[in-house]
Amino acid sequence: MSLEREQLDETDWDVKIHNMSTLLELIELRKRRRQSVDQDALSVQSLDISMLKETKRKRRSLRRVASIANILSPVNAMKNIGQMLQRSSSFKAPSPATTPYRKPKPAKIDRKPSRLWRDSIEGDIQQLFARDEIKRQETIFELLHGEEDLIQDLKMVKKTYHDSMEKLGLMTDPELKQIFGIIEELVPNHEDLVSRLQKSKRVDGTIYAIGRILVDWLPCLQCYIEYCANQIYAKALLDEKKDESRVHDFLQRCQESPFSRKLDLWSFLDVPRSRLVKYPLLLKNIQKSTPQDHEDKQLLEEALKIVEGIIGEVDRKTGESKCRFTVERLEYLDEKQKDPLIEQSKEVLCEGTLKNSRGTKLNVFLFEDILVLTRPATRNGCYGHQVYQQPIPIKELVLEDLKDGEVKMGSFRNAFGQGSGGKNIFRVSFKDSTMGRAHTLQATSEHDKMQWLLCLRDVVSRKEAKENDKVVFV
Numbered sequence: 081m082s083l084e085r086e087q088l089d090e091t092d093w094d095v096k097i098h099n100m101s102t103l104l105e106l107i108e109l110r111k112r113r114r115q116s117v118d119q120d121a122l123s124v125q126s127l128d129i130s131m132l133k134e135t136k137r138k139r140r141s142l143r144r145v146a147s148i149a150n151i152l153s154p155v156n157a158m159k160n161i162g163q164m165l166q167r168s169s170s171f172k173a174p175s176p177a178t179t180p181y182r183k184p185k186p187a188k189i190d191r192k193p194s195r196l197w198r199d200s201i202e203g204d205i206q207q208l209f210a211r212d213e214i215k216r217q218e219t220i221f222e223l224l225h226g227e228e229d230l231i232q233d234l235k236m237v238k239k240t241y242h243d244s245m246e247k248l249g250l251m252t253d254p255e256l257k258q259i260f261g262i263i264e265e266l267v268p269n270h271e272d273l274v275s276r277l278q279k280s281k282r283v284d285g286t287i288y289a290i291g292r293i294l295v296d297w298l299p300c301l302q303c304y305i306e307y308c309a310n311q312i313y314a315k316a317l318l319d320e321k322k323d324e325s326r327v328h329d330f331l332q333r334c335q336e337s338p339f340s341r342k343l344d345l346w347s348f349l350d351v352p353r354s355r356l357v358k359y360p361l362l363l364k365n366i367q368k369s370t371p372q373d374h375e376d377k378q379l380l381e382e383a384l385k386i387v388e389g390i391i392g393e394v395d396r397k398t399g400e401s402k403c404r405f406t407v408e409r410l411e412y413l414d415e416k417q418k419d420p421l422i423e424q425s426k427e428v429l430c431e432g433t434l435k436n437s438r439g440t441k442l443n444v445f446l447f448e449d450i451l452v453l454t455r456p457a458t459r460n461g462c463y464g465h466q467v468y469q470q471p472i473p474i475k476e477l478v479l480e481d482l483k484d485g486e487v488k489m490g491s492f493r494n495a496f497g498q499g500s501g502g503k504n505i506f507r508v509s510f511k512d513s514t515m516g517r518a519h520t521l522q523a524t525s526e527h528d529k530m531q532w533l534l535c536l537r538d539v540v541s542r543k544e545a546k547e548n549d550k551v552v553f554v
Contacts, residue, residue, distance in 0.1 A: 195221075195225055196218065196221070209286075212369045212371070213286075213369070215365075215368075215369040216366055216369035216370060217285075217286050217287070219362060219365045219366045219369065220277075220287050220290055220366060222362065223277075223290075223362050223366075224274065224277045224278075226355070226358070226362075227270050227273055227274045227277075228274055230270055230351060230352070230355050231267055231270050231271055231274065233348055233351050234263060234264075234266055234267050234270075234351070234352070235267060236339060236348070237260070237263060237345075237348045237349065238260075238263065238264055238267075240334065240339065241260075241334065241345055241348070242256060242260050242263075242264075244330070245327075245330065248326075248330070250321075250324075250326055250327050250330060251321065251327070255317060255321065258310070258313055258314055258317050259314045259317055259318050259321075259349070260314070260349070261306070261307050261310045261311075261314060262303060262306060262307050262310075263307065263349070263352070265303060266303065266304075266307065266352055269297075269300045269301070269303065272297065272300070273293075273297050276293045276297065277290070277293065280293065289374075289375055289376055290366065290376060290380075291375065291376035291377075291378070291379025291380050291382075291383060292375075292379055294363070294379070294380070294383040295379055295382050295383050295386065298359075298383055298386045298387050298390070299386065301356065301359075301387065301390050302390060302393075304352065304353070304356050304390065304394055305390070305393055305394050305397050306397075307352060307353075308352075308353050308356070308394045308397070308398050309394070309397040309398050309400070309401040310401070311349070311350070311353065311398070311401075312398070312401055312402050312405050313401070313405060314349065315346060316405070318345065318346060318349075320462065331344065331345055353394075356387075356390075356391060356394065357391060359387045359391075360384060360387055360388055360391070363380055363383055363384045363387065364384065366380060367380040367381070367384070399426070399427045399428070400426050400427065402428055403425050403426055403427050403428050403447070406428055406431075406445060406465070407422060407423065407425060409462075409463070409464040409465055410422065410452070410454065410464070410465050410466075410467055411457055411459070411464050411465065411466045411467065412467050413466065413467065416470070417467045417470060417471060419450055419471050419473065421447070421449040421450040421471075421473055422447065422450055422452065422471065424449070425447035425448055425449065425450070426448065427447065427448055428445055428446070428447060429446045429447065429448065429535055429539060430445075430446040430531065430532060430535040430536075431443070431444065431445045431446065432444060432523075432528065432531075432532070433524070434521040434522060434523055434532075435489065435521065435522040436519055436520065436521060436522075437487065437488075437489055437519075437520040439489065440455070441455075441456070442454065442455060442468055442521070443455070443456060443465050444521070445465075446535055446536065446539065448474075448539065449473060449474050449475075449543070450471050450472065450473050450474060451471060451472045451473075451474065451477060451508060451536075452467060452471045453467070453468045453469060453471070453519060454466055454467050454468055455468050469516060469517055469519070470515065470516035470517070472508060472509075472510060472516065474539055474540060474543045475543055475547065476510050476511050476512065476515060477508060477509075477510075477511075477536070477540060478508070478509045478510065478511055479506065479507075479508055479533070479536050479537065479540065480506060480507040480508075480509075481506050481533060482505045482506055482507055482520070484502070484503040484504070484505070485502070485503070486505070487502055487505055487520055488502060489502030489505065489520070489522050502522050503522070503526075504522055504523040504524070504525060504526050504528065504529040505520060505521065505522045505523075505529075506520075506521060506523075506529060506532065506533060507519065507520045507521070508521065508536070
């Protein structure tokens with residue numbers, strides 16, 4: 081019996097050794113596979129399944145390690161193997177040395193909720209108010225909350241963009257002044273209107289009279305003349321600063337944040353101008369719903385004239401600013417090209433890209449008294465316009481409308497090739513051909529061509545009428 085027990089113990093010990101050998105082989109196999117696993121490794125579950133399959137195939141070829149007892153005791157061996165297996169079960173692919181930039185997940189956009197006046201009134205408004213009065217109060221409510229939204233956006237622009245870029249040193253004080261203009265001065269004016277409207281609310285949530293409030297308040301919008309006239313310079317400098325990596329990174333992060341509603345900085349800077357041109361529509365809608373015998377009827381007409389007058393002045397000053405901006409960026413190859421009529425210009429009547437008979441793209445500007453053709457030019461990172469050939473004074477301009485196919489357009493190679501002539505073309509030249517060369521120009525579309533012809537004919541006719549008025553008959 082003792083002999084059989086010894087043989088049984090020896091057999092049991094051999095089985096344990098065999099199991100330990102299998103586990104060691106498995107660990108060694110894991111190590112080898114770990115070295116060959118790619119960074120985007122398979123999961124632990126799939127790794128274990130594949131290794132177990134491979135282990136079964138090799139189990140027959142395993143050798144017993146008879147001397148394992150001399151190295152490890154049975155208890156310590158199983159303990160150490162268990163710890164090694166536990167560590168190996170938490171297998172992870174090696175992390176890369178550097179983490180590449182990943183665009184953040186789309187943030188929740190902080191959209192402004194839709195608000196209606198009727199939602200703030202208790203009871204059935206159809207029973208409480210007439211249909212026209214409901215429309216009137218809805219428009220007044222829209223005016224009020226539009227002002228509140230504008231104030232919120234202006235304050236956000238000042239704090240989040242202006243102040244942050246100032247603290248980070250992304251721009252100098254003159255650069256910030258040019259880009260943001262007097263945006264900080266607009267806030268108190270609109271807060272004043274909100275305060276006046278809130279004080280005029282009655283217990284039932286309606287505002288009876290708004291005409292006198294608007295007539296007294298609207299003149300303060302004169303400050304928009306300066307703000308809007310500066311916008312073309314602000315936009316040019318902002319586009320230039322975007323090329324700097326730090327500024328670009330800051331603006332990109334802001335645009336991806338919830339507070340921006342996925343709008344860029346320029347969209348916020350243009351909000352005041354958009355708000356200004358919306359006032360006439362709001363006032364007209366209020367006026368339509370106002371009874372004839374209401375005190376607001378005449379006052380709203382007066383308020384409408386005030387705001388339209390301000391918008392007209394804004395347009396005029398903005399046009400002059402745009403003209404000055406364009407003239408400042410003209411580059412001359414010859415002193416003879418510097419016509420005094422260019423410097424005296426106050427308005428760009430029409431501008432756009434046209435092609436000449438060689439296929440060269442030209443940026444063309446029609447001022448009040450002269451037509452200037454230019455080519456794009458860049459100096460020190462600033463975009464400009466290089467004057468092409470001699471500018472044509474309007475009093476010397478000859479305009480010809482050419483039929484499609486009458487003239488071949490394109491490169492020198494195309495001039496000798498077969499095919500149909502150009503479309504949407506017209507010609508401008510001097511009355512006196514010795515003063516300069518003629519230009520055959522091609523518009524991008526028929527509509528574009530008609531716009532140019534209308535503008536050119538209009539300015540020529542006005543110039544001729546002006547010259548005729550100077551004629552003194554004896």
